[in-house]
Amino acid sequence: MFKLACPSCGAEVVFRSPTSAMAVCEYCRSTLLRDGEAVRDAGKMSATLEDYSPIRIATAGIYAGRRFGVVGRIQLRYDAGFWNEWYILFDDGGTGWLSDASGQYAVTLDTGLAGDAPRFEQIVPGGLYRWDGVAYAASDLRTARCTGGEGELPFRVGEGWQAKVADYRQAHRFLTLDYSEGDTPRRYAGKAVTLADLKCQLLRSPTEIAASAGKLPGKAASLECPACGASISWRPAAAAHLNCPACGTVSDASTGTVEVMQAVRREALASTTLALGDAATIDGEPYTLIGLMRRRTTGSGEGWTEYLMFSEGAGFLWLVESATGWQKVKVLDVFPESVSASAVRVEDAAYTRMDSYTAEVTYAAGAFNWQVKVGDKVSVTEYVGGRGSLASERTAAEITWSRAQRVTAAAIGAWFGKPALASAAVASAGEGRGDAAGVPREALYGLAASFSAGLLFLNLPIALFGRHGGSVMFLVVIGLLLLWAPLFSDRFGGDS
Structure with a gap:
């Protein structure tokens, strides 16, 4: 020294x-x-x-x-x-x-x-x-x-x-x-x-x-949209990419001043269950809702709403509202390890590939910790396991992994001090049906088909050429019936 x-x-x-x-x-x-x-x-x-x-x-x-x-x-x-x-x-x-x-x-x-x-x-x-x-x-x-x-x-x-x-x-x-x-x-x-x-x-x-956050010597960050003058609630430097809720203009305030990145006029979004600025206490930490966006799967039109929460002590957290309910989502610090072509493992828990699709942003408002624009697309692969579900999101520049856990509307209501949510139907969450655990029907059929193929692959040779082939075939048939009966019953017999 x-x-x-x-x-x-x-x-x-x-x-x-x-x-x-x-x-x-x-x-x-x-x-x-x-x-x-x-x-x-x-x-x-x-x-x-x-x-x-x-x-x-x-x-x-x-x-x-x-x-x-x-x-x-x-x-x-x-x-x-x-x-x-x-x-x-x-x-x-x-x-x-x-x-x-x-x-x-x-x-x-x-x-x-x-x-x-x-x-x-x-x-x-x-x-x-x-x-x-x-x-x-x-x-x-x-x-x-x-x-x-x-x-x-x-x-x-x-x-x-x-x-x-x-x-x-x-x-x-x-x-x-x-x-x-x-x-x-x-x-x-x-x-x-x-x-x-x-x-x-x-x-x-x-x-x-x-x-001190967001401050540069001699400079101050504006909280007004540079295009229309509407107020934008944000967290300087923590989430400095702004989407005006009034006119849709995308701005960047990460340098201490506001710079217009994309001037866009778009239709206003119908009211959402949660609003920018809403405060909540989640897992004992105070959070504020700083950004929200709507996404949908390309082709199907099914949509959902994602709310970005920020806590000075605990960082970022997502709440996702869909037709099947609510999820609490956290970006993973540790990447999952590949077990096979259709399975991964993280923290000693295994997850099986369930679905893949492309998600597109259709609306964005508030502040985000990266630049979000209407039309942004990511390739999503979802996995299910004993500790919730995992999702990987891939773009041309990066891959991120997150873990989701189901939460009830009553829990959301308690976190935000909105008890009406406990009895209200899920609002503004798009169309489509799911099972009681919130898994899309189409994904369940694909998962059942994969398990059926595996069951036949492992047991059919024994059933055809083994000493106890008849007994094995009987058990295979019973297994397939147990696997598919609930799905066909639900499809043709109405809600369970």
């Missing part, structure tokens, strides 16, 4: 890591490039947008038994959002990165150049990359630019510096291929974590976060 005076303002600047190549003066924002025991001023670095991250420079924690402290940050912005990369220094002198995106975290360490990696242009979500005996699946592809930085950093960055990165996942494992310096990427490997896993100390308090 050594200290020196900033050439521009005279403030003390500390280099804690011997490998740090630059530092940003806290007072005048000068970028100081290190040359041995001296530094030179390379111009000003843009300020970082204060978001809802509880991390700050000086936050400390433990990773893999090694103590570390946060010494720097760069903020990276892409077409649909932004994230933070925190530079961490271990007590033993090693360094790493703590990635921070919408409340999801990962620690990665530099493992060197990856000469065996594919070209960046060849990577697609779901594509495999093998390293150290593990097959990783591509989960996120981004070309981003640096919009701000602070503290110490291991290389020179500045406004306009571009990062080309591909993230890979395998269960809790996390791997990044960084193509920022050329066609041969640098590989960083580690794991997805929570701040509790890291035993973090010196985090920002909720009061500190609320007082």
